[in-house]
Amino acid sequence: MRTKQFILPLLLFILLQACGNKQEHYDASGSFEADEVVVSSQLSGQILSFNVNEGDSLSQGQIVGVIDSTNLALQKEQVRATIQSLSKKTANVAPQIQLLQNQLAVQQAQLKNLLHERDRTERLVKADAATGKQLDDLNAQVDVLQKQMDVTQQQIAVQRSNIATQNRSILSESAPLQKQAAQVEEQISKARVVNPVSGTVITKYAEQGEVTAPGKALYKIANLSTLTLRAYITGAQLSQLKLGQQVKVLVDNGADQYRTYSGTIYWISDKAEFTPKTIQTKEERANLVYAVKIRVKNDGYLKIGMYGEVQLQNP
Template sequence: MSKKGLLIGLVVLVVAIAAYFAWSKLKGEGLPSGFASSNGRIEAVEIDISTKTAGRLQDILVREGDFVKAGQVLAQMDTAQLEARKRQAEAQFRRAKIAIDTANSLVAQREAEKTSALAIVEQRKAQLDSASKTYARSKQLLTGNAVSQQIVDDSEAAEQSARATLASAQASLAASDAAINAAKAQIVDAEAAVDAAQADIESIETDIADATLKSPRDGRVQYRIAQPGEVLSAGGRVLNLVDLGDVYMTFFLPTAEAGRTSMGSDVRLILDAAPQYTIPAKVSFVADVAQFTPKTVETEEERQKLTFRVRAQIPQELLQKYIQYVKTGLPGMAYVRLDPQAAWPENLERNLVK
């Protein structure tokens, strides 16, 4: 055998031995019973910051990647039209208030007219009573020829005239009652107009307040979806935030392992971007319906299996401590402890993030 052939043989032997030891090491570090593993990705709750009403986007005050606090102003919609509508509603409110005052004055006027009409009715009643008595006496005197027929006729005409005058006064009194009721109805209408204008003002003020888009919670700006100057419809998306207080890894387990996974089970996460660190987590969700593993799972063989979706939640206090390093979309491995009594393998206890 030549020296060249011997050298090649030695190289092949060394590679084979190295491969064997590597395989042996990997096998030795395989998961013991009581544990399951699967690959997944870091995810977080996403929040769309959207407009409540249609309008023009005036300004965006944050950039992609910025950390924001709950209540922080993120963007501002143009409120010129809303301000104009508010001024119009305020003018209607003032007109309605004036209408109430006018209607109250009218009621007072109509009540004064009613008082006068009552006095006239009483006066007309007295006149009718006097005319009726005069007519009765005239008829008695006529039987004794003490008065002429002309006097009787005149007293009868006077009595009929007094009766007609009383009827007219009573009609005027009824008309004054109707006028009072109409004036009071105007007060009710004016008060309703005041309430409507006030409600319109409050609604517009709410829209103006909603035109200032604020962050509903602490998080990070992920995307700027719209740009200043764009006209957006009601519900138009402006920004997308990630809630960094609600971060988890979603992964999939086969039926046998998912059936042994309980809420609150301990999980260890190792990310491809930082394999030297182990992140503690706990199971916060196990799907109750099996599904085919999604395409994001690396191997075709795994994608053909029916599995259950599992979510491992990272503790909020840990997220707050390392918030600058939290990123979504990172792939990694999740290791679930199925048996609470099982001890974690050494490689999953090293460099545990605390």
């Protein structure tokens, strides 16, 4: 009877010790973090609308706010008006060319008459009914008129060239103005605050009605569906790890209990560093360790900053 009374407490003590050792055993520890994205304003102006609250789940590409862009819209209208006014600055070559063409038509009619008269005079000279001087005078008039026609045709070509050059110079201003309009339009598009990644709003920095500026933070968002446990291992443990390795992650769940998760190692530091002060004891912090990142699927209980412990293999 005495033996049974002695053995039963002993077995209970050993069992409790075994359970305690199982709970306390871990190979590394660290804290959870997430890839946080700080969304900033890309435009100066008053925030007209801002549908963001801490804890909201936002999807990628979702428009969550609008910044006043009235000034940019006016700039765009001004550039468009300037482009339209360029056509009014161009010269119309048609009236001037028409005058020269009318002048050329008259000269052509005169030439036709002179040639007819010259041919008739040539026949008269052969018949001794006209003098050679009369024929020479007509030939001289034909030469003068032909030269005048050449000058008129050159004037038409020069006029067309000059007006075309002048108009090209004016219209060439359109391309830079079009680019300027596109730049203003691109700035106007930044008036919409577009959420860059899917996730949960962690911190909100601005409110509707406030005036913001480029680079000023509006809110912080992170994808909390999967968190990263940044843990630290010793150099002796380094040979036991590899990328893609599955490990067990333990998180406190009450006083003497743990919540267990499956994690995957996706990054191992190639440089040693001193143990962070928040990890282990003062003596152990003097040792060099390596940081590892473990991806853990979040069931809703994991939080940023929460501590976690890693078991490289089941004890």
